[in-house]
Amino acid sequence: MYGSNKKDSKALVSQRGHAFKRALIIFGIYLALLIVSAFFFYPIFFAIVTSLQKRAEIFTLPPKLIFTPSITNYIKVVTMWKFDAYFMNSVIISTASVIGALLLGIPCAYILSRYDIPRKMDIAFIILSFRFLPPVAIAIPLYILYTKIGLFDTHLGLILIYIIMNLPFVVWIMKGFFDEVPIELEEAAQIDGYSRLHVFFRFTLPLVARGISATALFCLLLTWNEFGLALVLTGINARTLPVQALQFVASLGLDWGALTAAAIIIALPMIIFGIIIRNYLVRGLTLGVVK
């Protein structure tokens, strides 16, 4: 315990050196993370700043960071080109398709989680394969069919196909959530005399309510952002926001203020959703595989 003083001071020096080295490493890590965050954040920052600037300020280099924010660009975008109509299209189409997918997918997910039925894996993997279909490749035959049967440029046309797009996420993510509900709990309720259906609605469903809302928000984000199918399958009436954003590029190409204002209006609800469900985002993106 009482070693020579020399030895002690030596240890102290090396300890100090070590602490210094450690501090340096931590500093380095934060610096690296700062640079990386700048890369990920800058485009969004740029869009927000530009959308609040006047024309003369936008095209100033170096970028002007001190200015009086103005919402004229937002007013311009919202009042022109039926923006409200396209916004509603996006709301209607994504909400309806998510609800449709939840109604079809949740019971299926529950059965995949709890019951022993034949060809269970086949069901799961057929549904999973829809996740990988290239949107444009399937949009083209759908376009031909839809123009013939009058579904082209309608809400219903997009909703029908978006339900298929959402199904793999609903089924796989919800199966993961159901797997986490202890089976003993359901068995206990059944012993108490509740029917299986009753147990599902009274006990299991409320337990996964959080999971359902996370899944719903995640699918809303996906459908809201979908572009390929909407581009091919809509005209003027059912057009959704991302497709309209591209129209803005053609009509407002040089009006960066209005263009970025449109981009922010489209992105903002999803940024908020993304932050709300941030703890479930990984689960969504990996279809429930990574918890």
Place this chain on the structure above:
Amino acid sequence: MASRKLINIIAWLPVIYSFAIIIMPFASMIYYSLFDYDLGREPIFIGPGNFITLILKDSVFHKAFCLTLLYTAAALAIEFPLGLIIAFLLYRISYGRTLFTIIVILPLTIAPAVAGIIWRLLFDVSYGHVNYYLSLIGIGRIPWLISPQWSIIACIITDIWQWTPFIILVALAGLLALPKELLESAYVDGASAWVTFKDILFPRIKPLIAIVLFLRLVDALKAFDNIYTMTGGGPGTSTTTISIYNYLSLMTFYHVGYGCAISVIFLVFIIILINIIIRRVRHILWRE
């Protein structure tokens, strides 16, 4: 038991629904792919003619195929190392992780089509901020979306911006789920950061990374939104990937038969690919 039958039907319902919607379009796609058929003209049956042209003669299609592979390979080759490193750095810090995570999440929530539009402005040759910041470190004006070589690089950069966060989040989730003692014991042993990561942490999150690699691979192969809104496939055909070519053939040139043939080839390619991969990762995906 009648309810047993009902349960089977409910379980199959999503599959039945999906097939009901896509079976007709798929059948018509295969049917039209055998015709020389432009919108507004009478279809002429040519058998496998479209496929022969595509595979043997169409240089734009060959280029599109190579571009798609290049885009995918380059994007993945950068996104994975970068994502893993950032995840490891985030794992090592104790303060500010939530804040960094939220910043990293942002690109994921933005529509790829909208991301393409924002980057289109950033890549503007004269007023774009990318060229401005490059000029500060002495790099002259890069003709991003004007030159064929740079425009595909610009597309890849938007992909990296948008999807590296996906890899970061998954890797970080995997790392945080590991027992804390792993890192501590490595630290006591005096293992360097690189060795700790390579030998102790990475092997344990490998299955998760395999799944992300699979998802990213397929998604990069079918990338369309960001490329289309940023370059529209141009200049010339320099960013015309398979999805873009597929779209242009129908919606711009009205070649229905030819467009369907491209769809068929692309779908067959994707289906074969995912079958091969799913076989390998099935055990990671499906846990009873």
